[in-house]
Amino acid sequence: MTLFKPTEVQKLALRLVKGGAKHILLFGGSRSGKTTVLVMVMVFRAIRFAGSRHLICRLRAKDARSSVLRETLLPALMNTVGSNGFRYLTHESMITLFNGSEIWIGGLGDREQADKILGHEYNTIYFNEISQLSYLAVTTAYSRLAMRTPGCRNLFLYDCNPGSPLHWAHTIFIRKKQFLTGAALIKPELYTSMMLNPADNKEHLADDYISDVLDAMPEKQKARFRDGLWVKADGVIYEQFDEAMILNSADMPAEYDRIAAGQDFGLNITNVKIGWVGECIYVIADYGAFNMTTKSFNDELTARGWFAIEPDGFGFPVYCDPAGGERLQEITGGVKANNSVESGIDFINAKIERGQFYVAAGCTGILSEVWDYCRDEGGEIIKVNDHFLDALRYAIFSDIQRGVIAQ
Ligand SMILES: Nc1ncnc2c1ncn2[C@@H]1O[C@H](COP(=O)(O)OP(=O)(O)O)[C@@H](O)[C@H]1O
Numbered sequence: 479m480t481l482f483k484p485t486e487v488q489k490l491a492l493r494l495v496k497g498g499a500k501h502i503l504l505f506g507g508s509r510s511g512k513t514t515v516l517v518m519v520m521v522f523r524a525i526r527f528a529g530s531r532h533l534i535c536r537l538r539a540k541d542a543r544s545s546v547l548r549e550t551l552l553p554a555l556m557n558t559v560g561s562n563g564f565r566y567l568t569h570e571s572m573i574t575l576f577n578g579s580e581i582w583i584g585g586l587g588d589r590e591q592a593d594k595i596l597g598h599e600y601n602t603i604y605f606n607e608i609s610q611l612s613y614l615a616v617t618t619a620y621s622r623l624a625m626r627t628p629g630c631r632n633l634f635l636y637d638c639n640p641g642s643p644l645h646w647a648h649t650i651f652i653r654k655k656q657f658l659t660g661a662a663l664i665k666p667e668l669y670t671s672m673m674l675n676p677a678d679n680k681e682h683l684a685d686d687y688i689s690d691v692l693d694a695m696p697e698k699q700k701a702r703f704r705d706g707l708w709v710k711a712d713g714v715i716y717e718q719f720d721e722a723m724i725l726n727s728a729d730m731p732a733e734y735d736r737i738a739a740g741q742d743f744g745l746n747i748t749n750v751k752i753g754w755v756g757e758c759i760y761v762i763a764d765y766g767a768f769n770m771t772t773k774s775f776n777d778e779l780t781a782r783g784w785f786a787i788e789p790d791g792f793g794f795p796v797y798c799d800p801a802g803g804e805r806l807q808e809i810t811g812g813v814k815a816n817n818s819v820e821s822g823i824d825f826i827n828a829k830i831e832r833g834q835f836y837v838a839a840g841c842t843g844i845l846s847e848v849w850d851y852c853r854d855e856g857g858e859i860i861k862v863n864d865h866f867l868d869a870l871r872y873a874i875f876s877d878i879q880r881g882v883i884a885q
Pocket residue numbers: 482483484485488507508509510511512513514515679682683
């Protein structure tokens with residue numbers, strides 16, 4: 479049995495966990511020891527507090543099982559409590575420890591999984607690789623940190639390779655602002671973060687990992703994966719989008735020639751409303767929810783006065799993801815969207831390049847995704863941070879395809 483020996487920065491991270499914060503983020507380059515130390519925190523807490531319950535989640539259950547469970551958690555348990563100290567049945571999402579504590583593991587990106595893991599209360603929730611998780615998915619899980627175990631202070635743990643500077647985690651943990659309103663955090667002392675980089679974990683990495691793998695990456699990837707910086711990724715689809723295109727509400731037009739909205743369905747359900755003034759597109763508002771039925775979502779939009787703007791008195795079209803089928807009938811003004819992904823993206827990019835595209839500062843969904851929506855090395859769109867951007871494309875490009883707006 480080899481006991482866990484933390485690196486120097488992992489020791490600092492352990493100290494951070496023991497400080498007074500409730501939300502603790504470890505961010506930084508890849509293979510810097512973030513997941514290892516947070517998994518150890520979960521294991522220590524599970525051992526120390528008998529009968530406690532802890533959750534590790536990431537976007538895909540499959541990634542949670544391979545990279546967290548098999549590579550990190552099971553070896554950590556073997557080393558600390560030995561094979562007789564815990565039980566794991568491969569088809570289960572849960573490990574039970576000798577003292578009755580449980581560690582659950584799963585994906586938030588799949589409805590059945592999300593329902594299963596969010597059906598319990600926990601003492602620790604660890605969001606692994608949050609650059610892939612939406613703010614809505616994470617905050618939906620917040621209410622589940624409600625288990626009461628004597629002596630145990632409940633905690634949220636997070637880790638990630640940094641995303642773009644507009645990512646929700648950057649807003650909250652680095653800029654210390656509330657994500658949805660941009661106002662200062664109400665209790666900033668509850669949020670803390672720390673950077674860990676591969677150079678800090680050299681002793682556990684192959685000799686050539688930093689010099690031959692990380693140093694050889696393109697600039698922006700190197701900044702993220704070696705140096706742990708929050709920068710726009712390589713292969714960003716809306717690369718030309720600039721912070722100067724974000725407008726305060728006072729600078730948005732008072733009236734629009736035309737209004738339309740786009741609706742995306744799924745576990746992350748989103749609606750984005752846009753307005754046209756001449757050739758210019760203004761993203762007026764966005765709204766999203768996690769794990770909500772279409773009907774409740776539309777009721778919520780209605781209650782928020784979403785459909786109240788009617789420049790011509792006839793309401794506006796809400797272009798719905800065609801894959802949603804019948805669901806569009808539950809959306810006020812629902813019409814089938816055009817889903818030509820590449821032409822839609824080209825159109826929006828042309829608008830951005832010509833300076834004919836603006837986003838209201840309150841559109842946090844759009845802004846959080848715009849610089850993380852990427853292509854992989856083969857040019858394929860990575861379908862991770864795309865919930866609001868898909869809805870945006872339906873709103874803009876369906877009108878173009880229908881010839882309602884002249885190109
Ligand atoms: N304290 C430690 N002792 C032994 N190996 C470690 C330690 N910390 C990290 N490692 C190893 O370093 C590698 C990268 O760690 P990991 O936690 O997966 O990094 P990250 O989550 O930052 O990408 C893994 O192989 C892990 O087993």
